[in-house]
Amino acid sequence: MPAEARFIPNYYKVEKSLRDRIRSGKLKPGQPIPPESALAQRFGISRMTVRHALSRLVFEGLIERQQGRGSFVARPRLEYTKALLTFEEEMRARGATIAYRVLNCGTEPADGKVAEALGLSEGTLVTVLKRVRLVDGEPVGYEVRYVPRKIGETLTPDEIRGEALVPALERILGRPRTRQTVRVTASTVRPEEARILGVKTGAALLVRENTWYLDPDGPIQFGKTIFRGDRYQMFLEYSSTPLSSGA
Numbered sequence: 001m002p003a004e005a006r007f008i009p010n011y012y013k014v015e016k017s018l019r020d021r022i023r024s025g026k027l028k029p030g031q032p033i034p035p036e037s038a039l040a041q042r043f044g045i046s047r048m049t050v051r052h053a054l055s056r057l058v059f060e061g062l063i064e065r066q067q068g069r070g071s072f073v074a075r076p077r078l079e080y081t082k083a084l085l086t087f088e089e090e091m092r093a094r095g096a097t098i099a100y101r102v103l104n105c106g107t108e109p110a111d112g113k114v115a116e117a118l119g120l121s122e123g124t125l126v127t128v129l130k131r132v133r134l135v136d137g138e139p140v141g142y143e144v145r146y147v148p149r150k151i152g153e154t155l156t157p158d159e160i161r162g163e164a165l166v167p168a169l170e171r172i173l174g175r176p177r178t179r180q181t182v183r184v185t186a187s188t189v190r191p192e193e194a195r196i197l198g199v200k201t202g203a204a205l206l207v208r209e210n211t212w213y214l215d216p217d218g219p220i221q222f223g224k225t226i227f228r229g230d231r232y233q234m235f236l237e238y239s240s241t242p243l244s245s246g247a
Helices: 003-007 010-023 036-043 047-060 087-093 112-118 157-162 165-173 191-197
Strands: 063-066 070-073 078-080 098-109 125-135 138-148 179-188 204-214 218-228 232-234
Touching (some): 010 036, 036 047, 138 191
């Protein structure tokens, strides 16, 4: 054994072996991972060490545990990678079918957070659109959108039921949004959200809040989308270009 191999943690050997088999396609989504006892025997380590390796792969999103059944290769998460494309545009570019299930569309007074985001007085009536996002028929996200009432009243039934909000607002306003802010946080699902998304209470969530602006007019939409942590992730790449000496 090479000297450096003696310093590789035992859990990492299990982790790397399984990761390589998953990424190479030898273990496919939905297939079971060998039992902890079998892995412990194969690598000559304790089951506790095997459990640590599996936990790291769960955190990485490569495997998932099912109570009473064992560990299985996870399905790849839907990945949002292009900040200038909408979620719907990127999913369709990947060949996925996008649909919505409308939960509610109406008006309500803007509370402090919504009023501040839209630049309105607290209590001003705004249009609220609540929908479930379906990708290939599976619930992936729960979105809540707030827009000024004068914009919301112009949305057509077809736009409410089956279209992304971005093109709808572009139609209403006659030009595209000029900028947006995005905040991404981690959370766990509450009972109502669990029922809507078809997951267990306490499951991991990724919450994305954004505000759209139409300069110089100001904000035109504030909302959040609650994504299932097991089916969605964000990957954004940024680069910096040095300024030329003549800039």
